[in-house]
Amino acid sequence: MLSWLCKVILVKLRLARNIPHTEQFDNLQTTCLHNMELDSIRDAFDRVAKKQKLSSSKTQEVIDQVTREIENAMAKMGDEGSSMDAKSILSELNIKLNEMSPMNQLEQPQKELNLALSKYAKLLEKNFNPDITRAYRNVDFDIHILNQIIGNHFYREGLFDLGDCFLNEAQEPDANGLRTAFLEMYRILESMRSGDLQPALTWASTNREKLLQKGSSLELKLHRLQFMEVLQNGTREDALKYARTHLAPFASSHMSEVQKLMACLLWSGRLDRSPYTEFLSPTHWEKLADELTRQYCNLLGQSNESPLGVAVAAGVQGLPVLLKLANVMAAKKQEWMMMKQLPVPVDLGSEFQFHSIFVCPVSRDQASEENPPMLMPCGHALCKQSIVKLSKNSTRPFKCPYCPVESTVSQCRQLYF
Numbered sequence: 001m002l003s004w005l006c007k008v009i010l011v012k013l014r015l016a017r018n019i020p021h022t023e024q025f026d027n028l029q030t031t032c033l034h035n036m037e038l039d040s041i042r043d044a045f046d047r048v049a050k051k052q053k054l055s056s057s058k059t060q061e062v063i064d065q066v067t068r069e070i071e072n073a074m075a076k077m078g079d080e081g082s083s084m085d086a087k088s089i090l091s092e093l094n095i096k097l098n099e100m101s102p103m104n105q106l107e108q109p110q111k112e113l114n115l116a117l118s119k120y121a122k123l124l125e126k127n128f129n130p131d132i133t134r135a136y137r138n139v140d141f142d143i144h145i146l147n148q149i150i151g152n153h154f155y156r157e158g159l160f161d162l163g164d165c166f167l168n169e170a171q172e173p174d175a176n177g178l179r180t181a182f183l184e185m186y187r188i189l190e191s192m193r194s195g196d197l198q199p200a201l202t203w204a205s206t207n208r209e210k211l212l213q214k215g216s217s218l219e220l221k222l223h224r225l226q227f228m229e230v231l232q233n234g235t236r237e238d239a240l241k242y243a244r245t246h247l248a249p250f251a252s253s254h255m256s257e258v259q260k261l262m263a264c265l266l267w268s269g270r271l272d273r274s275p276y277t278e279f280l281s282p283t284h285w286e287k288l289a290d291e292l293t294r295q296y297c298n299l300l301g302q303s304n305e306s307p308l309g310v311a312v313a314a315g316v317q318g319l320p321v322l323l324k325l326a327n328v329m330a331a332k333k334q335e336w337m338m339m340k341q342l343p344v345p346v347d348l349g350s351e352f353q354f355h356s357i358f359v360c361p362v363s364r365d366q367a368s369e370e371n372p373p374m375l376m377p378c379g380h381a382l383c384k385q386s387i388v389k390l391s392k393n394s395t396r397p398f399k400c401p402y403c404p405v406e407s408t409v410s411q412c413r414q415l416y417f
Helices: 003-017 022-032 039-078 086-100 102-127 143-156 162-170 179-193 198-206 210-215 217-231 236-250 255-267 283-300 307-331 384-390
Strands: 373-375 381-383
Touching: 039 086, 039 102, 039 143, 039 210, 086 102, 162 179, 179 198, 179 236, 179 283, 198 210, 198 217, 198 384, 210 217, 210 283, 217 236, 217 255, 217 283, 236 255, 373 384, 381 384
Parallel strands: none
Antiparallel strands: 373 381
């Protein structure tokens, strides 16, 4: 009897193992389709996901059927008033499971899923070239500067032990100039996460003039958050005393904000039912932590995001275009390494545009100090070199490529972005 029950349970476990994990498919889609506009691969993935859901649903259905039959058999065996003995009950269970044929029920959905997965893998192999080195170009990097960038990236991300280990192994002992600054920043942020605003208030007070020059109201926001904490956890008198000490200096420039905070005193003990419940939102802590990070990096003369992280993210977005370009140039027997500029634009999205740029609509060259954008009398703009070519080295009037208006070089004016 025990061997029969063990056999049935093993069948149940084997069926359960056939259930694919949905998160694995979601992660696979996120990884493979990130920044790729490949409709065929997306459609193939959708087919795999659909087959996976059908297989999972069918597997669960069969498991439920087997479970019910096992539970019914065990209930009969535990019923002292039953007229059937254990051997008859197990024999009946065996017959029902054979009639149910769980493995046969799962065979077709599993075949369809395996077929879809096989086709998907082949499609990925066909469309994705794992060798990304073909898009590589020889660049003379200063190894010391590169080590500093990597080390400072670790410090910026709060990985101080890893940054120390890397710089020590790279024999760059003097490259941890930003370590102390970022260590202080993370200590402040850690205190904020634990509900302690005092380190952040101390830093904001020390750098008050610099923050005001940049138009930041970070110190006021920190005091506002601290005022609400005092009002919620202390007495009305404590909150009023805090306001007179720390909020009064901001009244002249932020009167409306201070008035709202003073009105909160009237709702002490019932702020959650007041018109000022917005001040109680926990998102204020997260937003203020993000703003403190931005202002801290700004005062250090550093970007808000890691330069190394931005460079890698931009490279990931531009990689498909670069690989395709390298393949095309290899087919035409042109030297990829000798190119001075890309013949096609690489759209990286607005998050990677840090300043205004101008690309000449005629030459497709990006404007530079030697080749600045020029405004023609008609209102259209071209780069200087294009205007010089159109005017035959400034020897005659030329017609705008986009309208019939004629211009001369002397009539064109340089544009500044």
